Amino acid sequence: MIAKRMEGYVKNNSAIRMMFEEGKRLANLYGKENVYDFSLGNPNVPAPASINDEIKRIVDLVDPLTVHGYMSNAGFESTREAVAASLKKRFDTDFTVNDIIMVAGAAAGLNATLKAILDPEDEVLVFAPYFLEYRAYVTNYDAKLVEIAPDTKTFMPDVKALEKAINVKTKALILNNPNNPTGVIYDEEVIKEIALVLSKKEKEIGHPIFLISDEPYRELAYDGARVPFVTKYYRNSIVCYSFSKSLSLPGERIGYVAVPNVIEDHDNLFTAIVCACRITGFVNAPSLMQLAVERCIDEKCDLEFYDKNRKDLYDMLTELGFECVKPQGAFYLFVKSPVADEKEFVQAAVKKNILFVGGSSFACPGYVRMAYCVSNDTIKNSRNAFTELAKEFNLK
Amino acid sequence: MIAKRMEGYVKNNSAIRMMFEEGKRLANLYGKENVYDFSLGNPNVPAPASINDEIKRIVDLVDPLTVHGYMSNAGFESTREAVAASLKKRFDTDFTVNDIIMVAGAAAGLNATLKAILDPEDEVLVFAPYFLEYRAYVTNYDAKLVEIAPDTKTFMPDVKALEKAINVKTKALILNNPNNPTGVIYDEEVIKEIALVLSKKEKEIGHPIFLISDEPYRELAYDGARVPFVTKYYRNSIVCYSFSKSLSLPGERIGYVAVPNVIEDHDNLFTAIVCACRITGFVNAPSLMQLAVERCIDEKCDLEFYDKNRKDLYDMLTELGFECVKPQGAFYLFVKSPVADEKEFVQAAVKKNILFVGGSSFACPGYVRMAYCVSNDTIKNSRNAFTELAKEFNLK
Numbered sequence: 001m002i003a004k005r006m007e008g009y010v011k012n013n014s015a016i017r018m019m020f021e022e023g024k025r026l027a028n029l030y031g032k033e034n035v036y037d038f039s040l041g042n043p044n045v046p047a048p049a050s051i052n053d054e055i056k057r058i059v060d061l062v063d064p065l066t067v068h069g070y071m072s073n074a075g076f077e078s079t080r081e082a083v084a085a086s087l088k089k090r091f092d093t094d095f096t097v098n099d100i101i102m103v104a105g106a107a108a109g110l111n112a113t114l115k116a117i118l119d120p121e122d123e124v125l126v127f128a129p130y131f132l133e134y135r136a137y138v139t140n141y142d143a144k145l146v147e148i149a150p151d152t153k154t155f156m157p158d159v160k161a162l163e164k165a166i167n168v169k170t171k172a173l174i175l176n177n178p179n180n181p182t183g184v185i186y187d188e189e190v191i192k193e194i195a196l197v198l199s200k201k202e203k204e205i206g207h208p209i210f211l212i213s214d215e216p217y218r219e220l221a222y223d224g225a226r227v228p229f230v231t232k233y234y235r236n237s238i239v240c241y242s243f244s245k246s247l248s249l250p251g252e253r254i255g256y257v258a259v260p261n262v263i264e265d266h267d268n269l270f271t272a273i274v275c276a277c278r279i280t281g282f283v284n285a286p287s288l289m290q291l292a293v294e295r296c297i298d299e300k301c302d303l304e305f306y307d308k309n310r311k312d313l314y315d316m317l318t319e320l321g322f323e324c325v326k327p328q329g330a331f332y333l334f335v336k337s338p339v340a341d342e343k344e345f346v347q348a349a350v351k352k353n354i355l356f357v358g359g360s361s362f363a364c365p366g367y368v369r370m371a372y373c374v375s376n377d378t379i380k381n382s383r384n385a386f387t388e389l390a391k392e393f394n395l396k
Numbered sequence: 397m398i399a400k401r402m403e404g405y406v407k408n409n410s411a412i413r414m415m416f417e418e419g420k421r422l423a424n425l426y427g428k429e430n431v432y433d434f435s436l437g438n439p440n441v442p443a444p445a446s447i448n449d450e451i452k453r454i455v456d457l458v459d460p461l462t463v464h465g466y467m468s469n470a471g472f473e474s475t476r477e478a479v480a481a482s483l484k485k486r487f488d489t490d491f492t493v494n495d496i497i498m499v500a501g502a503a504a505g506l507n508a509t510l511k512a513i514l515d516p517e518d519e520v521l522v523f524a525p526y527f528l529e530y531r532a533y534v535t536n537y538d539a540k541l542v543e544i545a546p547d548t549k550t551f552m553p554d555v556k557a558l559e560k561a562i563n564v565k566t567k568a569l570i571l572n573n574p575n576n577p578t579g580v581i582y583d584e585e586v587i588k589e590i591a592l593v594l595s596k597k598e599k600e601i602g603h604p605i606f607l608i609s610d611e612p613y614r615e616l617a618y619d620g621a622r623v624p625f626v627t628k629y630y631r632n633s634i635v636c637y638s639f640s641k642s643l644s645l646p647g648e649r650i651g652y653v654a655v656p657n658v659i660e661d662h663d664n665l666f667t668a669i670v671c672a673c674r675i676t677g678f679v680n681a682p683s684l685m686q687l688a689v690e691r692c693i694d695e696k697c698d699l700e701f702y703d704k705n706r707k708d709l710y711d712m713l714t715e716l717g718f719e720c721v722k723p724q725g726a727f728y729l730f731v732k733s734p735v736a737d738e739k740e741f742v743q744a745a746v747k748k749n750i751l752f753v754g755g756s757s758f759a760c761p762g763y764v765r766m767a768y769c770v771s772n773d774t775i776k777n778s779r780n781a782f783t784e785l786a787k788e789f790n791l792k
């Protein structure tokens with residue numbers, strides 16, 4: 001008696017659950033320390049201590065009717081001002097309180113934005129590989145997600161293919177930078193190329209193409225790499241941000257949407273996103289957490305922990321003969337499967353107690369995603385298992 | 397460039413904003429204490445002190461990776477167990493952890509539930525007057541909200557009209573008990589009648605009709621009135637609960653959906669609601685707040701405050717000749733407009749610095765909603781203004 005449209009999701013959910021149960025079964029059988037689980041993108045460094053300090057200060061000092069109460073659906077003005085000020089300081093942007101909407105995480109921000117702009121039959125473009133949930137988000141609003149095939153040499157966006165994919169139905173392009181699942185950072189050069197193509201095509205098709213930048217991994221950048229701030233390069237940009245990774249608060253559902261004041265039809269778009277939050281049941285971003293991130297806006301969790309894992313896992317895998325683009329962001333490695341059908345590789349790994357996710361789950365078969373948000377010991381201890389796996393596939 | 401489907405919401409949002417600005421203008425002009433604002437359903441008693449105590453204890457004692465981290469999309473097992481145990485104790489139900497989904501408030505719960513069950517062209521019934529946002533919630537999933545005309549004598553559900561309104565497209569009935577905007581509590585007798593009709597009609601049409609009970613006001617019941625727990629009376633019931641009013645946490649977005657294990661297709665329905673939370677961007681209910689309500693599950697905010705306001709405002713209005721069903725729940729009075737077009741009444745009141753909302757906003761013109769979640773002084777001080785208003789309309 002569930003909706004026909006939900007049947008696929010429910011079925012797929014069972015598959016994920018089976019994977020999860022398999023992990024538990026292995027841990028029970030061999031001990032948790034002998035299972036090398038790289039399947040989940042779940043932050044594993046704690047939130048900065050200041051978050052909990054500020055939470056305690058807020059509940060002690062601020063009126064409970066404010067701390068836990070309703071505010072404007074767009075969020076506390078003070079929080080939105082803090083976000084705008086931080087962005088100005090870091091990226092020399094000129095957002096004000098009227099351009100920032102606090103939302104319940106980037107997934108909420110994406111959904112509210114898509115609800116605000118999409119009519120049935122509209123098309124939304126995305127570069128593969130990508131977080132497969134985007135397909136659900138776009139389908140929620142009766143529009144169509146159109147994939148642009150990956151450039152598997154570099155996993156940078158294929159801008160020529162983007163140009164070809166745009167037509168009069170194109171309403172938006174979703175960009176995920178740093179990228180899940182590849183960990184690649186799209187640099188300034190490619191962002192400029194994308195901006196050029198979108199600007200040209202907007203004129204051709206006679207309406208804006210929104211560049212929706214999904215940036216939960218923005219602060220997870222290594223080797224001094226910089227993640228370009230898209231609104232500096234392209235007028236019709238919308239940024240969906242989450243504090244899930246930067247402050248290790250994934251369970252709290254807290255982030256923002258930034259809508260630059262130069263964007264086409266700014267006021268209606270801003271209001272439409274706020275209304276979308278309301279009518280889809282989000283209402284507002286969690287209040288105490290808004291006040292907490294406001295006070296910790298420029299803090300970061302321990303990035304060196306992730307960076308060390310990145311280097312250790314990358315070095316180990318490449319030493320053993322696995323092929324992988326060295327990523328500079330997020331907490332993922334996207335490793336080439338030594339056999340064409342990556343499911344075979346995933347299965348062989350499970351037999352050695354190594355868990356990771358096939359690239360088909362990111363619209364890029366022939367690869368696998370390894371999430372290195374694990375303890376460093378997990379990486380160290382997995383060496384023998386990976387060595388055997390490499391041997392099995394005759395690497396090196 | 398916003399979605400065509402959003403244009404109406406954006407326009408309507410401007411109307412609400414104008415009302416809000418009018419309130420601010422009056423407050424600036426006459427002083428805040430000389431404006432009697434009964435327009436907002438915004439809890440104004442603080443959360444119980446134990447909530448803040450528990451928040452501090454949790455951030456001090458529980459691992460931050462747990463406090464702020466991801467958990468199963470359905471919520472922490474310990475929180476779901478606490479909800480199930482509390483319901484068992486209070487209503488002798490037999491929910492388990494497998495029947496409770498923590499959600500970001502009742503609005504989130506309603507949306508996830510509707511997403512889980514609705515296909516295009518399905519119909520959802522609701523008794524007028526009702527919270528108008530239900531229309532948006534149902535329309536989000538391409539289904540149709542069908543209103544059942546109010547019985548303005550008692551504002552109890554018209555069960556005969558319900559029976560007539562059911563057809564093969566009917567997928568659900570939304571019940572809001574205690575009711576916004578009337579404050580009326582639907583008693584056991586009428587819930588039994590509704591259950592009887594739904595059970596009979598399910599057999600006729602050959603598929604379940606879900607009774608979705610939206611219960612953010614459940615604990616706000618006065619005069620010893622009891623709000624029947626629907627799952628005790630009807631098999632295919634789903635309860636959407638929020639802690640917004642009971643614990644005065646409206647900004648925190650925390651509640652649950654209860655799906656009894658006897659419901660048709662329980663496991664798929666449960667999974668579909670959890671998946672719906674995920675793919676619409678909710679992901680999970682805010683984590684720290686889950687742990688906080690778990691520890692304060694049977695606490696309540698100061699209900700006597702609301703009760704005193706209810707009596708004082710009701711007594712004053714009826715003394716002055718206004719007509720109103722005496723409500724036993726929530727924090728609203730639904731007052732008959734002395735003129736057929738209630739907009740005229742609303743406008744006349746604004747001229748006396750009294751603000752309330754027309755019944756047309758609840759699909760029940762000819763009435764107005766007054767929210768008494770205000771300071772008791774607001775009620776006391778409004779006597780002169782209401783007296784003049786009564787005179788203007790020749791009452792008594």
